[in-house]
Amino acid sequence: MIETRRSPGAASFARSILSFDIGGSFIKAAIVEGERTTILGRVPTPLDDADHFGAALRGFLDAANPGPDIVTISIAGVIDPEDGRIRCANIPGIDGRRLARDLETTLSCEVIVANDADCFALAEAHLGAGQGKRIVFGAILGTGVGGGLVIDGQLIQGAGGLTGEWGHGPIAGGNKATSFPCGCGQTGCLDAVGGARGLERLHDSLHGRRLDSHAIIQAWQAGEAAAATTVALHVDLVSTGLAIVVNTVGASTVPVGGGLGSVSALVQDIDRATRAKILRRTEEPLVVQAKCNQNPGIVGAALLGAMHVKRQTWLPTRVTTSAA
Ligand SMILES: [Zn+2]
Secondary structure (H helix, E strand, C coil): CCEEEECCCCCCCCCEEEEEEECCCEEEEEEEECCEEEEEEEEECCCCCHHHHHHHHHHHHHHCCCCCCEEEEEECCEECCCCCEEECCCCCCCCCCEHHHHHHHHHCCCEEEEEHHHHHHHHHHHHCCCCCCCEEEEEEECCCEEEEEEECCEECCCHHHCCCCCCCCECCCCCCCCCCECCCCCECECHHHHCHHHHHHHHHHHHCCCCCHHHHHHHHHCCCHHHHHHHHHHHHHHHHHHHHHHHHHCCCEEEEECCHHHCHHHHHHHHHHHHHHCCCCCCCCCEEECCCCCCHHHHHHHHHHHHHHHHHHHCCCCCCCCCC
8 A cells, every 4th residue: 555645844855765664563664755755565574584674675675766865764673883783672583783784785775774762753853742942852652661862953872872761770669569570681660660561560560450551541531540540650650750861861842652652641641740850940841742643763764864865965075185
């Protein structure tokens, strides 16, 4: 199925960019040209074989006419900027590889690979709720907790490629009701209580009832007391983590994406609680719902590609000194 839409504000895409959003289930592809984003389709992600993975991307590239100037990828993995190696637990076939370099050989095209939460933050900063704001911290409350930091329009990619990972670090202390083992190896991380699975964990811990996050949110919105206790605790934990982030990076706005980010009343509660905990006094909403909801990974990755191409155009490739 081909879906075409306009990308307002994306006029800076001067070239043709083949942009992918890659998760543990699907590879989704789009061509971004000028202000137009054309979704090309999606295929299942080959999980265990790097060659099959590369071939799946190659299929989209071969179908693109004319060929793209650059390939950009948003992926649920962490890329070390030092050596380009990716950590991607969901896709074992590419875990530990220098993905961009490998794919440049397979695709015969320049390739940029970025973390999906970073791409989300970049999309929000340029085309979403962060437009016009200097310091944008994009927070994801999805299955777990993630995020990315954009300052003056530039994505901050720090040591280890881990900037924006506010979900990790044992902030819950020894409180048994809120402290759970995390996938990162620590115990008590916000990642284990702040996302949808975390909300479910908290509800089970407080009330001994296993409900999915949608049922808990529904019960909360219907005024059910047990769900209200769970959500109040969730809001307290998430807003504590966000307050530290806001105080640290001086975020002008915090757009929230992910499944829980789509619950307007929850984001409003997190906003009020966060503003009550930060040093800056402001009556303006600070934690807000994300606006770039359609394919933020594809859009954010394409933005990275566009900025990269532009930078290459602007920077001199050769410096010559005229003879005296
Ligand atoms: Zn953790």
